[in-house]
Amino acid sequence: MDDLRPRERRRTATRLLVPIGVVAIGLVVVWKVVLPYVTVRQEAHLPTDPYDLGFACSFPGIAYVTAAAYEGPAPHPVKLPYAIAPSQLKDLPSAWRPDSVKEVQLIACADRLQGGDLHKDCKYGFTSPLVPMPASPPFSIFMSEGTYTVTLYELRTHRTVAQATLIGTDDECPSSIMLSPRTSDQLYTQLAATQYVEAFGSYVEK
Numbered sequence: 001m002d003d004l005r006p007r008e009r010r011r012t013a014t015r016l017l018v019p020i021g022v023v024a025i026g027l028v029v030v031w032k033v034v035l036p037y038v039t040v041r042q043e044a045h046l047p048t049d050p051y052d053l054g055f056a057c058s059f060p061g062i063a064y065v066t067a068a069a070y071e072g073p074a075p076h077p078v079k080l081p082y083a084i085a086p087s088q089l090k091d092l093p094s095a096w097r098p099d100s101v102k103e104v105q106l107i108a109c110a111d112r113l114q115g116g117d118l119h120k121d122c123k124y125g126f127t128s129p130l131v132p133m134p135a136s137p138p139f140s141i142f143m144s145e146g147t148y149t150v151t152l153y154e155l156r157t158h159r160t161v162a163q164a165t166l167i168g169t170d171d172e173c174p175s176s177i178m179l180s181p182r183t184s185d186q187l188y189t190q191l192a193a194t195q196y197v198e199a200f201g202s203y204v205e206k
Helices: 006-037 050-057 193-204
Strands: 041-043 060-065 106-112 118-124 139-143 147-154 158-168 186-188
Touching: 041 147, 050 060, 106 193, 147 193, 158 193
Parallel strands: 041 060, 139 186
Antiparallel strands: 106 147, 118 139, 147 158
16 A cells, blocks of 8 residues: 555545445435434324324334323323223223323333134125115125234333233123225224223232
8 A cells, every 4th residue: 555656545535435425324314214214203292182192102113202101109190092891991000091191101012923723613694874774685705803003101211110921811802893905804802991900900009
């Protein structure tokens, strides 16, 4: 390298600077474009409707920084997934059905895993609210066992507090379903409210 002429040295330096510049540009792109979609988003304002807290479960998650902290003596109110029917919540302690978003310290997020053994079949008939249709023979939609990964997060920080894998025990067939070319013809057993109590009661009530 010492015996290179000045012009050759400049060309060598230029060739080295080009990949460094490409790497630097790539890092900027990752920082501005990619990271917002893979890092937990911080939100200063709590939603007014507890139902909307479910957005905290959407990847990569939302940390509601003004939410109540998960600390101090129990109970620690938790928001369960919207799929839990209100009828299952009415007999539970108030910590499992908080009235106000300002009370909520924890949120439970359930992600269904693929697979599952066939459990039962649900019978339906075709109807349309817009077009009169003759009565059709009932058809079956198969229901399989739904296996779920349930993660308990602190609502304020989106920090993982606990995690469990549960098989849904609620096998009630939905009263109706919407069918289209884009919908799945498969149903899954759902998690019951009592399963959340059994799995995470020590974090909510103690």
